[in-house]
Amino acid sequence: MSHTATAATDGPTHGVTIPPGYMKDGKGRLVPDALVKPEDKLEDQLVDKLMGYAETLSAQIGRFKGHTFDDVGAFLDLLKEKYGASRGGQKGNMTFTSYDGCKKVQVAVADTLTFGPGLQVAKGLIDECIAEWASDANANIRVLVEHAFRVDKEGQVSREAIFALRRINIEDARWQSAMAAIADSVRVEGSKTYVRFYRRPDPQARWEPVSLDVASA
Numbered sequence: 197m198s199h200t201a202t203a204a205t206d207g208p209t210h211g212v213t214i215p216p217g218y219m220k221d222g223k224g225r226l227v228p229d230a231l232v233k234p235e236d237k238l239e240d241q242l243v244d245k246l247m248g249y250a251e252t253l254s255a256q257i258g259r260f261k262g263h264t265f266d267d268v269g270a271f272l273d274l275l276k277e278k279y280g281a282s283r284g285g286q287k288g289n290m291t292f293t294s295y296d297g298c299k300k301v302q303v304a305v306a307d308t309l310t311f312g313p314g315l316q317v318a319k320g321l322i323d324e325c326i327a328e329w330a331s332d333a334n335a336n337i338r339v340l341v342e343h344a345f346r347v348d349k350e351g352q353v354s355r356e357a358i359f360a361l362r363r364i365n366i367e368d369a370r371w372q373s374a375m376a377a378i379a380d381s382v383r384v385e386g387s388k389t390y391v392r393f394y395r396r397p398d399p400q401a402r403w404e405p406v407s408l409d410v411a412s413a
Contacts, residue, residue, distance in 0.1 A: 257408065264391050268292075268303060297399035302392045307384045309355055314381030319345055321374035325366075337364065 218226040219240070229237075268290070290303040322341055329337075344357035362375050393406035 261391065264301075265303075265389070268301075268391075298396050300394040300403060302394070304390045304392065305387050306390060308386045308388065310383050310385055311353065311355075311358070311378075312381040312383050314377040315353070315358070318374040318377035318381065321370045321377065322361075325368055325371050325374070337366075340364070 214220055214226065217229050219229060219232050219237075221227050271292075289305055292301045292303075293299070326338055326341065340357070340361060343354070344361050345353055346357075358378060362378060366372075393408075394403040395406055396403050
């Protein structure tokens with residue numbers, strides 16, 4: 197069927213059914229097919245096709261994740277009911293291994309951590325220490341401190357770098373107070389449970405992850 201080329205309709209058309217012979221542009225306007233470049237049509241078709249696959253796969257992964265946690269929960273309930281035993285490490289972390297030692301499933305719980313106002317108190321105490329120490333003798337510590345309190349583009353400091361400071365053993369009372377202030381400033385905002393899968397050809401080989409990530413599959 198042929199369509200006479202006309203100008204794009206004015207104004208957005210959100211929620212309106214797109215009639216045959218038209219495409220909706222990024223501003224929500226209806227544009228006649230004849231006015232759309234062939235390469236734009238091909239790109240639109242490509243994106244639609246790939247998004248269809250991606251959305252189907254995403255839904256499958258979501259169902260798979262739900263079934264995985266259901267199965268793990270059922271297994272733990274069975275252990276507890278039948279043997280009076282429980283399974284789980286620190287914060288609920290668990291590892292399940294096949295009988296032949298070649299397949300492994302890990303369930304890990306990761307906390308989301310932030311720092312409260314006490315972190316700035318710690319920074320002030322650390323700055324006092326560094327100001328009085330000989331710069332030559334403490335150049336490495338100075339670099340670690342500067343790195344730890346450097347703010348990224350999201351306005352966040354590096355959690356790992358901050359915690360690295362606490363592993364430095366310095367007897368200065370102000371440093372010790374700063375480390376205590378850091379510990380007190382840590383806040384757990386939430387937790388998220390992850391499941392990871394590993395396999396290997398034999399029990400002596402290295403574990404290799406089973407990737408469920410498009411970027412690393």
